Amino acid sequence: MxxxxxxxxxxxxxxxxxxxxxxxxxxxxxxxxxxxxxxxxxxxxxxxxxxxxxxxxxxxxxxxxxxxxxxxxxxxxxxxxxxxxxxxxxxxxxxxxxxxxxxxxxxxxxxxxxxxxxxxxxxxxxxxxxxxxxxxxxxxxxxxxxxxxxxxxxxxxxxxxxxxxxxxxxxxxxxxxxxxxxxxxxxxxxxxxxxxxxxxxxxxxxxxxxxxxxxxxxxxxxxxxxxxxxxxxxxxxxxxxxxxLRDPMPRLERDHRMARMLGEGLAKLDGSLVRDPVQTNIVNCHVDRFAPNAEAFVRSLKRHGVRANFARAKVRFVTHGHIDEAAVKTCLSAVEGTLTEIRDLAK
Ligand SMILES: Cc1ncc(COP(=O)(O)O)c(C=O)c1O
The missing domain is CATH 3.40.640.10 (Type I PLP-dependent aspartate aminotransferase-like (Major domain))
Structure with a gap:
């Protein structure tokens, strides 16, 4: 997870x-x-x-x-x-x-x-x-x-x-x-x-x-x-x-790189997901086109091995010391899997 x-x-x-x-x-x-x-x-x-x-x-x-x-x-x-x-x-x-x-x-x-x-x-x-x-x-x-x-x-x-x-x-x-x-x-x-x-x-x-x-x-x-x-x-x-506080900047820059990678990956999955600039370690993912309330979306992400926060139709991903490239890739697969499930249900 x-x-x-x-x-x-x-x-x-x-x-x-x-x-x-x-x-x-x-x-x-x-x-x-x-x-x-x-x-x-x-x-x-x-x-x-x-x-x-x-x-x-x-x-x-x-x-x-x-x-x-x-x-x-x-x-x-x-x-x-x-x-x-x-x-x-x-x-x-x-x-x-x-x-x-x-x-x-x-x-x-x-x-x-x-x-x-x-x-x-x-x-x-x-x-x-x-x-x-x-x-x-x-x-x-x-x-x-x-x-x-x-x-x-x-x-x-x-x-x-x-x-x-x-x-x-x-x-x-x-x-x-x-x-x-x-x-x-x-x-x-x-x-x-x-x-x-x-x-x-x-x-x-x-x-x-x-x-x-x-x-x-x-x-x-x-x-x-x-x-x-x-x-x-x-x-x-x-x-x-x-x-x-000992030399934190390289670690934070890495967190920011992970966030940018996640933001870019989400934008490739669907252009409407990322609307706020990704500057630091937070990625807001707007899921309103797919789910009026992000709660079910976040539950589905959890089934795919990813925990995230949400408020209304916005999922929030935050990168930190435990998030590496493998975590970002898992997160992108989890979002892709969730979007596929939602699209399948709508058919
Ligand atoms: C912008 C901001 N200010 C203040 C706080 C409060 O910090 P704490 O959780 O340590 O009370 C938070 C916590 O997330 C925060 O994001």
């Missing part, structure tokens, strides 16, 4: 297991875990920020950032399909107490003029003031596409003009950096705070990083503690995270 559901399904590499076994640990909630502390230093440097913190998940990283930037009742501008708005159990409102102001972007990309028009200063007595713009890179729902750097820079200018902050959900920021052949720090420049995941394309068993300036991270540590993010002998997981 080849598992294309997400890049979160990877199991630790032998090098990670060795790093976990050999990790020097302490009580990280008291600042005593040397490996945890080293991971935070390395992560801050990679992000080009003063400080960083290691957290159990990306959801907690985003939520700690929201709690630090916002007061209850403040508005946060988000693109309509972002993870922070759609897939984090409503924490943006339920926990941070914020009002999400959603804007539909162009292929998931927020447009600077739309952002500027949506900002409310709070000068009007009844208006909740806008205090934050939340960006995502890569754009998960749009098929792992990269947020254009010029647009991010223009949104930064809009934020500066309005005196509000920018948070970047960079769960797959290293994939964006690999695609653009630039540094992660370069992609973090547009944001005051950035979350990136160790447990997705980078392949670590758990954890995410939240980075920002020292005052912001000091405040965010308290918010994360309130959320239950004060951990103890985290050095073992931090050691796996450090291993994941």
């Amino acid at each position: 080849f598992d294309f559901r997400s890049d979160t399904v990877t199991t630790p590499t032998p090098a990670m297991m060795a790093a976990i076994a050999g990790a020097e640990v302490g009580d990280s909630a008291r600042g005593d875990d040397p490996t945890h502390n080293r991971l935070e230093d390395v992560a801050a440097e990679l992000a080009g920020k003063e400080a960083a913190m290691f957290l159990p998940s990306g959801t907690m990283g985003n939520l700690a950032a929201l709690l630090t930037h916002l007061r209850p009742g403040d508005e946060v501008i988000v693109e309509d399909r972002t993870h922070i708005y759609n897939s984090e159990v409503g924490g943006i409102s339920a926990v941070a107490g914020a009002v999400p102001r959603t804007i539909r972007g162009v292929n998931g990309v927020l447009q600077p003029d739309d952002v500027a028009a949506a900002i409310k200063t709070g000068a009007v007595q009844s208006a909740a003031p806008t205090r934050l713009i939340a960006l995502e890179n890569t754009l998960n729902a749009a098929g792992g596409t990269v947020f254009p750097q010029e647009t991010a820079a223009a949104i930064r200018q809009v934020a500066d003009a309005a005196g509000i902050a920018v948070h970047l959900d960079g769960a797959r920021l290293f994939n964006a950096a690999a695609y653009l052949k630039t540094s992660v720090a370069d992609l973090c420049r547009c944001a005051d705070s950035v979350m990136f995941a160790l447990s997705k394309g980078l392949g670590a068993p758990m954890g995410s990083i939240l980075a920002g300036d020292s005052d912001f991270i000091a405040a965010a540590r308290k918010k994360a503690r309130m959320l239950g993010g004060g951990m103890r002998q985290t050095g073992m997981m931090a050691a796996a995270g450090l291993e994941a």
Whole structure:
């Protein structure tokens, strides 16, 4: 069975297991875990920020950032399909107490003029003031596409003009950096705070990083503690995270090659399947011409040895460390077999 559901399904590499076994640990909630502390230093440097913190998940990283930037009742501008708005159990409102102001972007990309028009200063007595713009890179729902750097820079200018902050959900920021052949720090420049995941394309068993300036991270540590993010002998997981951060670009570029191979193969099977550009490690496969709901499609893929995610009439394939050429070929055969079954049924 080849598992294309997400890049979160990877199991630790032998090098990670060795790093976990050999990790020097302490009580990280008291600042005593040397490996945890080293991971935070390395992560801050990679992000080009003063400080960083290691957290159990990306959801907690985003939520700690929201709690630090916002007061209850403040508005946060988000693109309509972002993870922070759609897939984090409503924490943006339920926990941070914020009002999400959603804007539909162009292929998931927020447009600077739309952002500027949506900002409310709070000068009007009844208006909740806008205090934050939340960006995502890569754009998960749009098929792992990269947020254009010029647009991010223009949104930064809009934020500066309005005196509000920018948070970047960079769960797959290293994939964006690999695609653009630039540094992660370069992609973090547009944001005051950035979350990136160790447990997705980078392949670590758990954890995410939240980075920002020292005052912001000091405040965010308290918010994360309130959320239950004060951990103890985290050095073992931090050691796996450090291993994941050691020269990740060649591995991510390989994942992207596998995704391109899959996208090209799917387009050859039927031109309507691939409509979103395949830039990083996600391939959206639109099956609406064959099945109104992709659930049965995905069940059939499973019978052919392939697991995939779906939403409505879209199947999502994600490449990662366990996906090689043989897996891609199996996946293409599984899709071909499923399309044949559907066509036969329609006869
Ligand atoms: C874009 C994006 N942001 C945030 C998250 C949340 O990360 P976690 O699953 O570690 O909470 C995910 C998870 O898939 C994601 O895709």
